[in-house]
Amino acid sequence: MRCSVRAFNPLLWVVIFLAASGIGLAAASASPLDEPAVRHFAASTVSNLLAEAQAPGGVFVVVGGGHVVALQAFGVSDLTTGRAVSSDETLFRAASVSKILTTAVLLEQVDAGRLDLHADINEYLGGFQIPPAFGRPVTLHDLLTHSAGFDVSRQRYGARTTADRLSLGDYLREERPDRLRPPGLFSSYSNYGFGLAGYALQQTSGTPFDEEMKHRLLDPLGMEHSSFSPGSEQRVHLATGHQLVRGIRTALQPDYVNITPAAGLCTTAADMSRFLLALTTNRRPDGSEAFPHDVLKKMTTTQLAVDPRVPGRSYGFEQTSLAGRPVLLQTGQWPGFNCALLLFPGTDCGLFLAYNVCDEFKAGERIARVFAHRFIAAPSPDGPGPVIAMAPTEPFVGTYQTLRFPRKTLIIADADEVEVVRSGAGELTIAGSDYHGLGGAVFERAAEPEEATPRLGRRLVFLGSDDESFDRLVTEGGAYRRVSWWNTAAFRRARSRSVAVVFISALVLWSTMAAVRFTTGRTTVKRPGDRVARVATVSASAFCLLGLVFQASFALAANHLPPFALSYGLPDSIVRVAALAPLILFGTAGLVVLNVAVWKMRLWNLAQRTHYTVVVFAALLLCFEIFRRNLLSAL
Numbered sequence: 001m002r003c004s005v006r007a008f009n010p011l012l013w014v015v016i017f018l019a020a021s022g023i024g025l026a027a028a029s030a031s032p033l034d035e036p037a038v039r040h041f042a043a044s045t046v047s048n049l050l051a052e053a054q055a056p057g058g059v060f061v062v063v064g065g066g067h068v069v070a071l072q073a074f075g076v077s078d079l080t081t082g083r084a085v086s087s088d089e090t091l092f093r094a095a096s097v098s099k100i101l102t103t104a105v106l107l108e109q110v111d112a113g114r115l116d117l118h119a120d121i122n123e124y125l126g127g128f129q130i131p132p133a134f135g136r137p138v139t140l141h142d143l144l145t146h147s148a149g150f151d152v153s154r155q156r157y158g159a160r161t162t163a164d165r166l167s168l169g170d171y172l173r174e175e176r177p178d179r180l181r182p183p184g185l186f187s188s189y190s191n192y193g194f195g196l197a198g199y200a201l202q203q204t205s206g207t208p209f210d211e212e213m214k215h216r217l218l219d220p221l222g223m224e225h226s227s228f229s230p231g232s233e234q235r236v237h238l239a240t241g242h243q244l245v246r247g248i249r250t251a252l253q254p255d256y257v258n259i260t261p262a263a264g265l266c267t268t269a270a271d272m273s274r275f276l277l278a279l280t281t282n283r284r285p286d287g288s289e290a291f292p293h294d295v296l297k298k299m300t301t302t303q304l305a306v307d308p309r310v311p312g313r314s315y316g317f318e319q320t321s322l323a324g325r326p327v328l329l330q331t332g333q334w335p336g337f338n339c340a341l342l343l344f345p346g347t348d349c350g351l352f353l354a355y356n357v358c359d360e361f362k363a364g365e366r367i368a369r370v371f372a373h374r375f376i377a378a379p380s381p382d383g384p385g386p387v388i389a390m391a392p393t394e395p396f397v398g399t400y401q402t403l404r405f406p407r408k409t410l411i412i413a414d415a416d417e418v419e420v421v422r423s424g425a426g427e428l429t430i431a432g433s434d435y436h437g438l439g440g441a442v443f444e445r446a447a448e449p450e451e452a453t454p455r456l457g458r459r460l461v462f463l464g465s466d467d468e469s470f471d472r473l474v475t476e477g478g479a480y481r482r483v484s485w486w487n488t489a490a491f492r493r494a495r496s497r498s499v500a501v502v503f504i505s506a507l508v509l510w511s512t513m514a515a516v517r518f519t520t521g522r523t524t525v526k527r528p529g530d531r532v533a534r535v536a537t538v539s540a541s542a543f544c545l546l547g548l549v550f551q552a553s554f555a556l557a558a559n560h561l562p563p564f565a566l567s568y569g570l571p572d573s574i575v576r577v578a579a580l581a582p583l584i585l586f587g588t589a590g591l592v593v594l595n596v597a598v599w600k601m602r603l604w605n606l607a608q609r610t611h612y613t614v615v616v617f618a619a620l621l622l623c624f625e626i627f628r629r630n631l632l633s634a635l
Contacts (some may be wrong), residue, residue: 032347033064033375041374042072046367050074050355053363054249057085057239058355059092059269060367063276064348066283071273077239077356079251087269089225091238092354094272095332097341098228098265099194100299101275103144103316105216106201107295110140114204117141124200128173134182142183143190143197144315145304150190151177152406157191157263157567158335159256164568168199168209171258178408186306186463186472186479187313188403191262198261209260221278222285223271228264229257238266241336242357243562249357252336255568263334269352272341276350279343300328300345307461309442311476317343320476321458322372329368331361335564340364344376358563393422396441396462399488400473400480410566411629412558412574414489418456418473418480431456441470495621500551502618503544509611510537533603536594540615543587547622550584553577570634578634581626588619 042060050058057075061068073085109115115124120137122129130138134149142148153175159165166174172195202209210229218226227234241252257264277283278290279299298315305312311319317328328343338361339354353367397420405415423429426437427446433456435443441462457476464470473480485491514537557573565571595616598609626632 033062033069033349035064035069038062038064038375039070039072041371042070045370046072046353047074049363049367049370053355053357053359054242054244055355055357055359055363056242057090059085059087059090059272059353061269061273061276061352062371063273063280063350066277066281066348068273068277071269073269074355077237079240079242085239089237089268091225091230091234091266091268092339092356093238093241093263093332093334093337094265094267094339094354095263095334095337096191097330097332097339097352098261098263100316100330100341101213101217101265102194102198102201102261103299104291104295105213106140106144106197107298107315108216108291109201109204111292111294115140115200117144121196121200124204125196126203128169128199130176130196131179133179136182136184138179138183138196140197140200141303143193145313146187146189146193147185147304147313148183148190148193148196149179149181149185149188150192151180151408152188152190152404153177153192153409154406154566155409156569157257157259157564159258160253160568162256165256166258168195168202168258168260172196172199180407184304186474187304188479191259194262195259201261210264218271220284221271221274221290223267223274226265226267226271228260228266230266234266239337239356241334243336244357244359245562255335257334263332269354272352272354276341276352280348280350300343306463306474307442309438310459310461310474311457318476322369323376324378325372325376327372331364333358333361333564335562335567338364340368342368344372347376349376360563393426393428393437395464395470396420396428397422398482399485401483401487403479403481406630409630410570410574410633412561412566414492417489420473430460435460492625496551496625499618499621500548502614503547506544506611506615507541507548510541513537529601529603532594532597532601536598536603536612539587539594540591540612543591543619544615546580546583546587547619550577550580550622553580575634578631581631581635584619584626585623588616588623591616591619 042062046058046060055075056079057073057077059074060070060072062070071087073087073090075085077083077085077090106115110117117140119139121139121143122137138148156166156171156175172192175192177192198209201212205212207215208229210227213228217223225234225237230238235254238254240254243250243252274285279296282290282293282296284290299317301314302312302319303314305319311321311326313319314328317330320327320329322342326345328345330341332339336358337354337356338358340352340361342351344350351368351371353364355363400418400420402416402418405411418431419429421429423434428435428437428443430443434446436446438444438459441464442459443461444459445456460473460475462470463472463474471482473482554577557571557577561571561573595613598604598612603609604612
């Protein structure tokens with residue numbers, strides 16, 4: 001029977017209400033995806049890119065139109081047994097994608113009035129507290145936008161054995177980083193911050209974090225195989241992770257996660273398809289509402305941005321762009337695993353991928369970018385854009401270092417750097433890509449090839465105290481600070497080589513002088529100054545040898561550390577090198593005293609005394625490097 005428009009139709013009124021309120025709107029709209037082409041893309045392109053990355057196995061999920069468009073499993077979960085990846089049973093570590101699920105439950109509690117986004121986080125932590133700083137407390141808003149201002153700490157995210165596992169509270173207490181800047185200035189990614197947010201949930205609920213997530217999210221969405229703390233029965237289905245270092249693939253032993261809210265989720269492709277559908281349709285498998293409407297609004301709209309023209313952060317997601325369209329993105333890396341979750345605002349499309357090799361997410365970036373260009377790309381604009389009068393670009397030129405880098409905890413590698421070079425009127429070359437000005441201090445990448453994976457996002461902005469002094473670069477992927485030439489990685493490497501050259505030259509010179517004295521028979525002490533001179537040269541020679549051993553040992557240890565080496569605590573090789581640091585410091589103090597005596601007693605000639613002073617100065621530079629890298633914290 002045909003229904004009149006004027007007739008009462010409950011289903012019609014439900015649809016109208018949901019559309020008007022914005023809830024379930026994505027489910028009611030038609031998917032823009034060419035669904036057969038997406039499935040072909042999964043079976044061909046994704047499979048080939050994972051094979052190029054030497055990934056033993058992986059999963060690829062796409063939802064759109066309110067249903068699962070593609071649910072593809074690839075390869076094997078374990079090379080030894082040859083067990084095939086199952087989209088229903090094989091578990092992959094979701095790493096930082098865990099943060100999106102944590103965010104959803106936290107915002108539910110905010111909506112219920114149990115948590116306040118702008119209250120001092122200390123109100124929810126019990127006996128454990130974050131010390132005051134900068135006259136402003138850390139809030140849940142700061143934690144969910146990665147803007148709390150914590151230093152970076154990469155130690156003990158995980159544990160190799162159950163005996164080494166830490167409770168969430170113990171981890172947060174023992175690994176608490178310093179606060180380096182006032183909250184809310186800009187986003188600088190913080191795993192610790194999300195651990196703290198999850199701990200607030202645990203403390204207010206009175207239930208362990210993993211159980212609370214299971215009760216409030218995983219079970220209601222039918223994610224029956226997923227867990228933030230999988231037991232022995234579930235871990236049987238966990239894929240074996242693999243590390244790819246210099247083209248060599250190595251299987252890793254199963255491990256455990258200490259910072260559970262930030263990285264603890266183990267999940268399957270089928271379970272993540274249910275979560276994606278909840279995000280894009282706001283519906284559970286039984287048809288009921290998945291989240292309060294305000295939760296999805298906060299997760300999908302900007303909550304922190306330094307300039308309205310530059311993507312910022314929603315709660316949980318990084319805002320970026322692919323193929324000319326905005327994207328909500330969260331990637332994840334864990335020893336042996338890579339994954340990503342993407343939502344495409346303005347559509348009802350979502351994507352999840354995971355694979356069991358850690359290749360620094362190179363394959364994942366290519367998959368996401370090619371997918372966006374083929375299926376989500378915005379139409380090309382008609383005609384040229386508006387003409388904008390460009391300001392001089394000289395104030396922006398310089399070297400910028402990432403703020404996602406330790407300042408007061410152990411430093412092993414050099415900070416990621418971005419070079420900004422003037423390339424034309426109103427144009428800059430930044431990290432190898434060309435950017436043109438949009439007015440003020442905002443710049444946009446000139447082109448975005450389908451296969452390219454540029455280091456920075458599409459748009460970025462320079463910040464400073466005035467219009468002529470800029471000391472911050474804020475990109476879609478993080479913030480950078482401007483550094484002087486003597487703080488660049490290139491200068492530090494040159495300084496380190498210079499110290500080594502000085503030490504080697506001293507050893508060669510003094511060894512030659514000792515040989516000459518021995519062959520000519522002038523080895524006896526005739527004057528009081530001869531004894532001091534002998535002590536000075538012998539002490540400095542021993543120190544130079546120690547300094548060279550220290551430099552070589554540190555370089556070898558740092559260069560041969562596997563990725564994520566600090567995730568399980570301090571590696572033994574670093575601890576052994578750090579044990580030499582006190583000897584360096586005490587030895588340098590002794591050389592300073594001897595150098596004063598050498599000049600006071602006018603030993604040797606002027607050139608020799610000057611050379612000895614240069615050696616002492618090199619020793620002081622080595623001490624500076626020990627303090628800069630915070631090596632004493634490893635003892």
